[in-house]
Amino acid sequence: QVHVVVSGGGSVHAGVSLRLSCTAPRFTSNSCGADRYRPPAGKQREWVSSIRVVGSTIYADSVKGRFSIWKDKAKDTVFLQVNSAKPEDTDMYSCKINPLSGGSSACWNYREEGTQVTVSS
Numbered sequence: 001q002v003h004v005v006v007s008g009g010g011s012v013h014a015g016v017s018l019r020l021s022c023t024a025p026r027f028t029s030n031s032c033g034a035d036r037y038r039p040p041a042g043k044q045r046e047w048v049s050s051i052r053v054v055g056s057t058i059y060a061d062s063v064k065g066r067f068s069i070w071k072d073k074a075k076d077t078v079f080l081q082v083n084s085a086k087p088e089d090t091d092m093y094s095c096k097i098n099p100l101s102g103g104s105s106a107c108w109n110y111r112e113e114g115t116q117v118t119v120s121s
Helices: 104-110
Strands: 005-007 010-013 017-025 033-038 048-051 058-060 066-071 079-081 093-099 114-118
Touching: 005 093, 010 017, 017 093, 017 114, 033 066, 033 079, 048 066, 048 079, 058 066, 058 079, 093 104
Parallel strands: 010 114
Antiparallel strands: 005 017, 017 079, 033 048, 033 093, 048 058, 066 079, 093 114
16 A cells, blocks of 8 residues: 555644645545545544545535645645634544545555544633
8 A cells, every 4th residue: 555644633722723734645646536534444433524536525514614625736735724623623533545536546545544633622
């Protein structure tokens, strides 16, 4: 599997903003999209947001209006902006690369990685 570099997590106070990044080599040339979950696979997890190959975005109702996802093609990076962080946002946030919709099957070869976000009240 191809490694993905995630960053941007950390410990913050409620109300601040965080920007989580997920950098995957050849993400753009492979025409990939990405899903963000919390926590990563192996635990009962919640889907948070997705960005598709064409750039369309969708959000879980629990984060709609506060989270924003986009991709920087030049940097092969997907960003997840967390605004007005809440204690209930505390979790491990994972980045799962995929080819939805219309991307290369090579997009399934990326390893899912996570970064911890801890929000204190």
